[in-house]
Amino acid sequence: MTRTCLRMLFVALLLLGGAVHAQAIEPMPFKDHAQELRFQHLTHQLRCPMCQNETLADSNAPIARDLRNQIFKLMQQGKSDDEIKQYLVARYSDYILYDPPLKPGTWLLWFGPLLILLGGAGVVWAAIRKRKRDGAGATTVGEIADDGEDW
Amino acid sequence: MNRLLPFIGFMLLVGLFGFGIWWNTRHDPNAIPTPLLNKPAPAFNLPKLYEPAQTVSKADLLGQPYLLNVFASWCIECGVEHPVLQAAAPTLGVKLVGYNYKDAPADAKAWLAAHGSPYALLIADESGQTAIDFGVYGAPESFLIDARGVIRYKHIGPITPEILATKVKPAIAAMLKEAP
Numbered sequence: 481m482t483r484t485c486l487r488m489l490f491v492a493l494l495l496l497g498g499a500v501h502a503q504a505i506e507p508m509p510f511k512d513h514a515q516e517l518r519f520q521h522l523t524h525q526l527r528c529p530m531c532q533n534e535t536l537a538d539s540n541a542p543i544a545r546d547l548r549n550q551i552f553k554l555m556q557q558g559k560s561d562d563e564i565k566q567y568l569v570a571r572y573s574d575y576i577l578y579d580p581p582l583k584p585g586t587w588l589l590w591f592g593p594l595l596i597l598l599g600g601a602g603v604v605w606a607a608i609r610k611r612k613r614d615g616a617g618a619t620t621v622g623e624i625a626d627d628g629e630d631w
Numbered sequence: 632m633n634r635l636l637p638f639i640g641f642m643l644l645v646g647l648f649g650f651g652i653w654w655n656t657r658h659d660p661n662a663i664p665t666p667l668l669n670k671p672a673p674a675f676n677l678p679k680l681y682e683p684a685q686t687v688s689k690a691d692l693l694g695q696p697y698l699l700n701v702f703a704s705w706c707i708e709c710g711v712e713h714p715v716l717q718a719a720a721p722t723l724g725v726k727l728v729g730y731n732y733k734d735a736p737a738d739a740k741a742w743l744a745a746h747g748s749p750y751a752l753l754i755a756d757e758s759g760q761t762a763i764d765f766g767v768y769g770a771p772e773s774f775l776i777d778a779r780g781v782i783r784y785k786h787i788g789p790i791t792p793e794i795l796a797t798k799v800k801p802a803i804a805a806m807l808k809e810a811p
Contacts, residue, residue: 530769546763550760570666573663573666575664
């Protein structure tokens with residue numbers, strides 16, 4: 481009996497928690513469900529300029545609320561996702577995009593990991609070659625084991 | 632030599648992380664560079680804080696340079712910046728225009744009454760709509776706008792005496808030298 485009560489209370493609390501969370505972001509008068517989905521998709525790709533670890537969709541900062549309203553307004557005017565992104569980039573720079581565009585300023589960001597990977601591969605390759613060369617001349621197991629100690 | 636390799640790798644990492652820490656003490660990692668630098672300031676038409684019936688547009692302010700300071704009574708760092716602006720305003724060399732951002736006019740007036748006003752002109756953007764065109768995302772922010780209405784410099788965050796001396800004043804001097 482008490483267990484059922486507790487379980488019901490738990491479920492009620494869960495539902496309440498969900499409701500409170502939903503209230504944090506004010507509802508908007510969307511034309512239809514498709515537009516709402518498009519809005520959600522778009523705002524999840526954009527970064528809140530104030531609290532840069534949150535998307536525009538999640539953030540409760542005043543500027544995020546203003547920008548959500550502005551995006552909604554632009555959508556009502558029939559602007560495409562790209563046009564809305566351009567509108568925001570013109571004001572808040574590429575920082576607003578979670579997916580930074582490929583351009584000279586972001587080459588290091590895009591290709592840096594590849595460079596590090598290639599560098600690492602080079603080191604491993606050189607090490608293997610060296611070990612093979614040393615290993616070819618060596619006849620005893622002890623020498624090979626000694627060489628391995630360095631790594 | 633081989634024995635030293637891990638140590639060298641470690642020291643390279645120490646250098647890299649040390650550089651990161653040093654860089655972040657010199658730069659605000661949250662400051663977003665404005666794409667509007669050296670571009671015409673966005674057009675605006677906003678009511679005056681003390682005479683809401685009158686509006687001020689970008690065209691009204693053309694002809695002389697000004698420092699547009701975005702502030703609000705709810706903004707704590709604006710209180711830090713305020714005495715600096717008050718001390719600097721008479722010798723700034725340009726007009727100081729106050730841009731009251733997302734503030735209830737009554738709150739803004741009470742705040743200015745309590746702290747004093749360094750501003751030659753005060754405009755109010757209660758909804759924050761125009762501020763989006765300026766790329767404002769918080770307060771305080773300051774824009775140096777020249778006589779032709781071009782944004783010459785932007786500072787995000789409070790203007791400290793150090794920022795004033797090393798950034799704002801040189802930017803004003805460079806602007807005034809170029810276009811007397």
